[in-house]
Amino acid sequence: MTTHSLLVCLIISQACTSQLSGGLRPVELKCEYATAPLGVDAAQPRFSWVLQSSQRGQMQSAYQIVVASTEGKLQGDTGDKWDSGKVDSDRSVNVPYQGTALASGEKCWWKIRAWDKDGKSGPYSKPATFEMGLLEQSDWRGKWIVAMGDAFPVDYVQGKLGQGVRLDGQSQTIKIAHNKDLKPDKQITISAWVKPTGFRDGLWSEVYRKDDGMFRHFLAIGKERGQVFSLWFGLGVNGKFVYRGAPLEPSRLTDAKWHLVAATYDGSAIKFYFDGKSIGSSELTGPLDTTGSSPAYIGSHNGRAEFFAGGIDDVRIYKRALSDEEVETLAKADPDQGTAGLVGWWKLDGKLADSAGEKSGFASLGPTELVPLLRKEFEIPRKIGSARAYFSGLGWGELYINGKKVSDDVLSPAFTDYSKEIKYRTYDVTGLLKFA
DSSP: OHHHHHHHHHHHHHHHHHHHOSSOEEEEEEETTBSSOSOBOOSSOEEEEEEEOSSTTOOOOEEEEEEESSHHHHHTTOOSSEEOOOEEOOOOSOEEOOSSOOOTTOEEEEEEEEEOTTSOBOOOOOOEEEEBOOOSGGGOOSOOOOOOGGGSOOEEEEOSSSEEEEEESSSOEEEEOOOGGGSOSSOEEEEEEEEEOOOOTBOEEEEEEEOOGGGOEEEEEEOBTTSOOEEEEEEEETTEEEEEEEEOOGGGTOSSSOEEEEEEEOSSEEEEEETTEEEEEEEOOSOBOOOOOOOEEESSSSSSSSOOEEEEEEEEEESSOOOHHHHHHHTTTOTTTTOTTEEEEEOOSSSOBOTTTOOBEEEEOOTTSOOOOOOOOOOOOSOOSOOEEEEOOTTSBOOEETTEESOSOOSBSOOOOTTTOOOOEEEEOGGGOOOO
């Protein structure tokens, strides 16, 4: 028994030595730091590998990378995408691809061999793969899946001009995608019909707000600590944030009726209006700041604070200061009056679209609500060889197909400044699909 055990150990030892002999052997091939990655969006992917040898003190003196469009061509040592030839270098990390241009969704096979310190060539590595992602903007044919209209429940009620919305004052708000037209450079008017159900002591109730840091614009009602209850107007003017208020008795707003609130800035003064009548003014000069790319909100500060409780209808943004007569005309509730210079107009008549700039808003129910479930059915008429899903949930989405989660990812893709860059993930979903 002892003799047989020793013989087996010797055979195993000899086999292991044989596998590592014959020069350097590249293993653990990676492209862009990943093994067989999908969705590579670098035009020149970078290759890395680890070297194995049975000899001590070995090192790489040269390498050759072969990249092919098919597995068969790679097995035949044909690098129709790229053959680096022998490159005298000890580099084995982040070697950039230098072959013919790669296309969106293209899959490639690659391998490498290395020369040791004595100039002896080792065997080629086992084949590895990488697959390109979507490299061009035109490759993205889909649209963002956002909650439009009743996809997130919006409580539509009888407004002053057709329908309006009723917000709960706790979490509901209407979020509007950034539109540079909402920030004119010289003059501005913001108006809305409101029917508040109450106010929180020490907090404003935001009617409209575009929060671009110190360059924010807003129209709000309420009383912050130490202040008089007022109609408030805030603007980014001449590089500074400025806000003014006009005192307004809260009982005039909480009488279960619709009221028009408005404020204008003409480059020399802010003016405040309630139900078409002037209730105050404040001198102010300077150009309006137009910087920023943050979304705007109807009914909250930034989707997380200063929520408005009650009804809101017919929110308007003008790129000019309306005259006293024009504001008085608005208060007569003629929906077609005063449309010249409109850059934002949310009628809220059963939908949330901007009737002026055709920029869509969407309802966001705030942090206290459940995560929305968005689903789509589709049919595949015949069997296909492979399928990829290109997916982004802005850091908190999870993708399921036919009831099965496509990966173990959570809080993916990684957080970025979404106004500048949005990352996505690529998944192989071939095995999750059912074919007719």
